[in-house]
Amino acid sequence: MLTNLTIALDMMGGDYGPRSSIPAAVNAVNANANLSLILCGNEQVISKELESLDSLSHPRLIIRHCTEVVTNSCEPSSAVRAKKDSSMRVALDLVKSGEAQACVSAGNTGALLFMAHYVLKMLPGVKRPALISAVPTERKNPVYLLDLGANVHCDAQTLYQFGIMGSVVAGQALGCDNPKVSLLNIGSEAIKGHEDIKQAAELMQQCKYINYTGYSEGSDIFTGKSDVIVCEGFVGNVALKTCEGIAKLIMFKLTKALRKHFFYKCLAFLLRPVIKKLYKRVNPDQYNGASLVGLRGIVVKSHGNASAKAFHAAIDEAAKEVERQLPEKIAAIFEQTHSTKK
Incomplete structure (x- = not known):
C-alpha cells in the first residue's frame, strides 16, 4: 500500500458541486490515513462547506483556488480554450505535473474527456481512450x-x-x-x-x-x-x-x-x-466512478448526480488505480504488442 497518495478533485463539477464532493472528501481522508486530497475550486465556497463539517483545518485537505467552472452546457472545445483556470482543468494539470497521482470529476463528461485527452495525452500505441x-x-x-x-x-x-x-x-x-x-x-x-x-x-x-x-x-x-x-x-x-x-x-x-x-x-x-x-x-x-483508460494518467469520472457516498466511491476507485499502476501496466502491454508486430 502506498504511504503517500495524493488525488486532485474537481469540487465544482456535477449537479451538486461541493454539497456532495466536500462530505465525500472529508469521509475519504478520514477513512484512509495515507490519502491527501487537493480540492480544486472556489476557495470561499469550499472553505464554508469544510467549516460546516469542522474540517477546515484538516492537514490532508488542501484547497487550490480556481476562478472558473466548466458547466454542463459548456462545449468541450470551448472548455479547453477558455477555461484554463477551471476546477476541472487545474485538477488535470496537477496530474500532468505529478503533484497529484489521479483526478476525480463529476463534471461535464464531454469536456472532461476532451480536456483529459488534451492535457494528459494518450499512451503510446493507444488510438482512443475508453470509459x-x-x-x-x-x-x-x-x-x-x-x-x-x-x-x-x-x-x-x-x-x-x-x-x-x-x-x-x-x-x-x-x-x-x-x-x-x-x-x-x-x-x-x-x-x-x-x-x-x-x-x-x-x-x-x-x-x-x-x-x-x-x-x-x-x-x-x-x-x-x-x-x-x-x-x-x-x-x-x-x-x-x-x-x-x-x-x-x-x-x-x-x-x-x-x-x-x-x-x-x-x-x-x-x-x-x-x-x-x-x-x-x-x-x-458503490459502482460510481468510470475510469478513463488509455491516457498517461488516471482520471475517474463520477456521475453528475452523484451523492456524497457515490463520490466517495469514485475517490476510492481512483486510489485503487494508483495502487495498481494501471497506466503503466496498459503501456507495457501495448509496447509488447508493438514489439511482436515488428
Whole structure:
C-alpha cells in the first residue's frame, strides 16, 4: 500500500458541486490515513462547506483556488480554450505535473474527456481512450464494461484495443491473470453483427493478451460469464444507464410492496438483513466512478448526480488505480504488442 497518495478533485463539477464532493472528501481522508486530497475550486465556497463539517483545518485537505467552472452546457472545445483556470482543468494539470497521482470529476463528461485527452495525452500505441466501469452480476465478481460513452462509434482496431485495456483493468481488479473478454453483439452466432464487430472478434482471437470467449448478448451482462464486455460507446452508455435504472426500479417496487400491508411490513422487518444485503449489492452508488483508460494518467469520472457516498466511491476507485499502476501496466502491454508486430 502506498504511504503517500495524493488525488486532485474537481469540487465544482456535477449537479451538486461541493454539497456532495466536500462530505465525500472529508469521509475519504478520514477513512484512509495515507490519502491527501487537493480540492480544486472556489476557495470561499469550499472553505464554508469544510467549516460546516469542522474540517477546515484538516492537514490532508488542501484547497487550490480556481476562478472558473466548466458547466454542463459548456462545449468541450470551448472548455479547453477558455477555461484554463477551471476546477476541472487545474485538477488535470496537477496530474500532468505529478503533484497529484489521479483526478476525480463529476463534471461535464464531454469536456472532461476532451480536456483529459488534451492535457494528459494518450499512451503510446493507444488510438482512443475508453470509459470503463464495473457492473454487478449474479456471481461474486462484477463485469467490466467498456466503452461507456467516450467514443460513440468505434472501428475494429479501437474495439480490439479496448479488449486489451479492459483485460488489464479486470485482471488487476479481480486478481485474475486471464480474464474472460467478450464483445457485446446482437447475437452469439459468428454471422451476427456489423463488419467492425466481426473484424474486432478476429483480432481478439489472434491476440495472446486477450482471453477472447466470443460474443455476449445484452442478457449476458449480469450472468458473470465474462469478466470484460467490449462495445461501442453509444451502446455501452445506454446499457449502463439501463442497468442502473433496473436496479432502482427493483428496489422501488420491493420497498413499495413491503410497505403496502401490515403483514408485509412485519415480513420486511424479518427480512431486513437480506434486503440490506440486496440493496448493497445492486446500489449503483458503490459502482460510481468510470475510469478513463488509455491516457498517461488516471482520471475517474463520477456521475453528475452523484451523492456524497457515490463520490466517495469514485475517490476510492481512483486510489485503487494508483495502487495498481494501471497506466503503466496498459503501456507495457501495448509496447509488447508493438514489439511482436515488428
